Amino acid sequence: NCQSKIAVLRDTLERFLVPEADGANASMLWPDNYEIGLARYSEPGARIMAEIRPLGYVHSDGVTHRQRLATLVEALRAGGNTPLVGSYLETIEFLLGGIAISNGFQSSVDVVKSSTQPRCYVRGMSDQEICGVNNNHLVVLTDGMSHRERMNTEIYACDDQACETTIGQRIQQRANNNNLDNYLASALARSLITVDPQTSAIVSGIRTHTIAYDLGDGACVDRVATPTSTVDYLCNWAKDGGGGSYTAQDQAGLESAFQSLIGNVRLSESFAASVPGLSINQSSRFSFLDDV
Numbered sequence: 001n002c003q004s005k006i007a008v009l010r011d012t013l014e015r016f017l018v019p020e021a022d023g024a025n026a027s028m029l030w031p032d033n034y035e036i037g038l039a040r041y042s043e044p045g046a047r048i049m050a051e052i053r054p055l056g057y058v059h060s061d062g063v064t065h066r067q068r069l070a071t072l073v074e075a076l077r078a079g080g081n082t083p084l085v086g087s088y089l090e091t092i093e094f095l096l097g098g099i100a101i102s103n104g105f106q107s108s109v110d111v112v113k114s115s116t117q118p119r120c121y122v123r124g125m126s127d128q129e130i131c132g133v134n135n136n137h138l139v140v141l142t143d144g145m146s147h148r149e150r151m152n153t154e155i156y157a158c159d160d161q162a163c164e165t166t167i168g169q170r171i172q173q174r175a176n177n178n179n180l181d182n183y184l185a186s187a188l189a190r191s192l193i194t195v196d197p198q199t200s201a202i203v204s205g206i207r208t209h210t211i212a213y214d215l216g217d218g219a220c221v222d223r224v225a226t227p228t229s230t231v232d233y234l235c236n237w238a239k240d241g242g243g244g245s246y247t248a249q250d251q252a253g254l255e256s257a258f259q260s261l262i263g264n265v266r267l268s269e270s271f272a273a274s275v276p277g278l279s280i281n282q283s284s285r286f287s288f289l290d291d292v
Contacts, residue, residue: 006078012254017070032056043081044150045090045102048112084146085184097123101155141211145230189241208241210234211257213248220245
């Protein structure tokens, strides 16, 4: 049909957020205790559009977090560039209470900004354990590979002073300098989780999940030794981050991807289905201006 990809994404997310009059999506609605935030791609980093809150949380203006997210989703429009790694790094800085990477920080929602350290984030995720598990997740949705990354760009600022640190150097700092490879997103993803060396189980951290939208099919069962496609790279990114990788070609596929992701989280995380790192992003345009 002629519906744009960004419109399909908006409609899909709204089905998880907004009750339909006829109740057709009742079984799909995310419960009020799900904790969700929203980020979108910007250049060279991300914009944090909504802090992480339970969907049932009531803001000072009387609007629930569910309603706020629905409004933000409805306003999503296609962008022109996809700095996947830079946006991923910025979102990580937000989750961990780090430093602003880009000028997108100025357009981020005020509540995520530190009141005592200029151009720094308030820690965006909870470190509370549920049934002995740190149940934190970051979901990256894209319809293409990284575009217009700026690894040599100096990050925005630290404590109102020039950082003298580039985005690439900050990635090395976050990745502990010892597990970098040719795909920096995977290095960052590995740095976010702690693995028990004896059982290989993830015992803490932030799991990274990926959704490849309109990029072709492909099952992500094991890490791809020699990636040749965007889907392969997204698979490795998720595998290195202890999460799942999903593909979707249309609205039914997107709905299935999110339902599978939530289902797998609930099974692997002691049935605690909080998702406090949902990053639903806009990404690059290809042949049409309506691409995500």
